[in-house]
Amino acid sequence: MMLISAQVNVEAAHFTPFGADDDARRQIHGHSYLVRAWVEAEPNVEDLDRLRDDLLTAAAPLDHALLNEVEGLSGPSMEAIADFVAERLMPVWPRLRKVSVARPTLGYEVVRELV
Secondary structure, three states: OEEEEEEEEEEEEEOOOOOOOOOHHHOOEEEEEEEEEEEEEOOOHHHHHHHHHHHHHHHHHHOOOEHHHOOOOOOOOHHHHHHHHHHHHOOOOOOEEEEEEEEOOOOEEEEEEOO
16 A cells, blocks of 8 residues: 555635734735645556545645635634645545645645544
């Protein structure tokens, strides 16, 4: 067994509902996210294609959305995005091992490990 992975880009907006009144993060602003999933599997092209398609489907409600208003998303954070995507992938990929969300332009990434 190996870990196979696929990744998709998500463009989304959000605002941070806390902090000082003059904190710029309280204003609606957007980010580019890189969402990636790892699954334990014997690697083959069909699995890679299916994983990418399923990841696109799982992340679709987030793309070009205001994250604060996405039903089922616990909050507008990278951690919440990882959990949101993982919850949607686990039923179709029971050997899902990790989901990460990155903001490559800033060098940030969070990884939700599933065991």
